[in-house]
Amino acid sequence: MNLANDRVTGPGGEVRLPRGFPNLEKMCRALATVGLAENENGETVDDPEQIAVCLHLKERFRSRRWIQWVLLDGDSCDLATFEPLNSEFRPGDPHDVTGQRLSRFSYVKRDGADFVLLSPETACRMTLRSDEVLRHIWHLSSPLDGAQANEPLFVALGQFGFLEPGLADEPVERASWAFADAILHSSSRRGLDEPIVGENTDLQEQYPAPQARLVPTGTTYALTPARGKIQLAIDGRRSCRVWQASPIPLPLLSSFLQRLGAVHESFVAGGLERLYKPIPAAGSIHELEWYIAVGNVSGLEQGLYRYCGFEHTLHAVPDSADTAAEMLQNAGSSMGATAEVPPALIVLATRMPRIAWKYRGMAYRLTLLNAGIALDAMYNTATELDLGGCAIGTGDPRPFQRVTGLSWFEESPVVEFALGLPK
Structure with missing residues (x-):
């Protein structure tokens, strides 16, 4: 400052x-x-x-994230600096950390000339100012005993969200997330006020743009292009970022959701309930939950709704009108300077406990593949129904989690898709 x-x-x-x-x-x-x-x-x-x-x-x-916290030793020398990563972060109160240890999601990395401690469970970064701090953290693989729990460093780590219960069993929601999955998910979504996602100005300033067309190196064979009805529809698909003032007719939204998320049949295989839906998914598990933030849909009040494919119904999330407006506003700003706030926003939230119960070491990869398939199907279905759609490259999961009360371990948005009547 x-x-x-x-x-x-x-x-x-x-x-x-x-x-x-x-x-x-x-x-x-x-x-x-x-x-x-x-x-x-x-x-x-x-x-x-x-x-x-x-x-x-x-x-x-x-x-404005101007306040940082500094950990000092007995000689008033800096041991570490705690820096908030979003404007909502507040450290907890000092508490007894006996029996706790370093969170399995915490990790140390080099950032320029500094070493920093990070964790997807806390919107805070700890810059290590002393080798002594790094040596102390190294011993946190085991639960802290009573004497260690009184050390200021370990009390601070507990306050700032870097510790977890020592030998207690994890809730299934948290246990479902592997380390790499949690890091990738948290670092590729918004939720931090630092510009970690978006324009890569660093690469753009240092390197020329890679060309789209690769030079052939082998024999070339000519192929005959198809011009069927489906191919023409796919070729005509475009992302839409401006919308009519008219509301989306509820029957049209109903048809859109039914063609994508309706459950045709459920069955049990390998001890897990599987589903047949119009779009494919790994293991027929369908861990993606469909939500819709409504701003301008005939017959629906503004708010967030969860789509149930078993009964083909929408369930309103209580007291979600303001949150839906925030999500729609975020979507509009994420689509670019010329984009408008969409009338509706489809949100796909992953339930990692379902997919991770079946697949180990590849659960998050599979949920992203499933999300990509769903995006393609949404584009094609919107085009067929004369709706306009646009996938959102970035998204902030915080409004969703605030209004639903769900932790990101339980359900976390991975896809947002703007929907409306195109101009």
């Missing part, structure tokens, strides 16, 4: 300070010790109005 006149600036914007607020050093002291700060005369500040100002500024700074 930088202080210039009455403004504090940093990544993501600036905050204007109240008139007469102390200099930067004293301001930081005031924010850190509200009610115990000193004014410019060195007197203790406990005025309720000034405390309220400090608390307000503290929350605004947190929302």
Whole structure:
């Protein structure tokens, strides 16, 4: 952060300070010790109005991720820095970490000249400032005993979400996720305020764009192109990003969902219930749950709905109107500057416990393959029904998880598909 006149600036914007607020050093002291700060005369500040100002500024700074936490040793030397990765992150309260150990999803990687500790379970990164910290973390493969649990480093790791219960059995939802699957899923979706997904400006600035056409190296054979009805429909498919003002007719949406997600038959094989649906899926497991965020569909109120393919029904998620609007707005902004907010958004959420119960070491790969098949089918079905559709390259799972109350271990969105009547 930088202080210039009455403004504090940093990544993501600036905050204007109240008139007469102390200099930067004293301001930081005031924010850190509200009610115990000193004014410019060195007197203790406990005025309720000034405390309220400090608390307000503290929350605004947190929302911009300007506040970091530093772990010091006895000589006031930095051991580690904890940096929030989204504006919603807050560390937990100090608690007893006896019996806990490093989360199996936590990992250390090099980032420039630093080593950082990361985990998909917490929106925080820990930059290691000392080799001593790295050596201590190395011993966290075993549960902490009572003496270790009192060490400030281990208490901090618990506060910031890097520990897990030691020898307790995992819930099936969490146990279903392999390490590589959890890392890939969390790092390829939005949810962090850092630009980890999107335009790869680093490569674009350093290297020329790879060409689309490869130079033939062997014998060339001419093929006769097909021009049947299905091929013409596929050739005519285009992503749609602008929409009519008219609502999507509910019968049209009903037909769209039935052609893709209706359950034709269920059966048990290998101890697991399998499903026959119009589109294929690995092992006929169909772990992808179909949701729709509704903004402008005739006969439906704005909100998030879950589609049930067994009865061909929609189940409204309670109190989800604002969340649906947020999801639709996110979809519109993700499609580009010229795109409009779509009337509806199809959301496919993976239930990893179902697919991981059958397949080991490839569950997340299979769910992504299934999602790709579903996307292709949605494009073709939308074209056939004279609907417009567009796959969303990025998506933020946080609104979905807030309104459903589901952890990403249980259900997490992997696909978003905008839907509406094309202009």
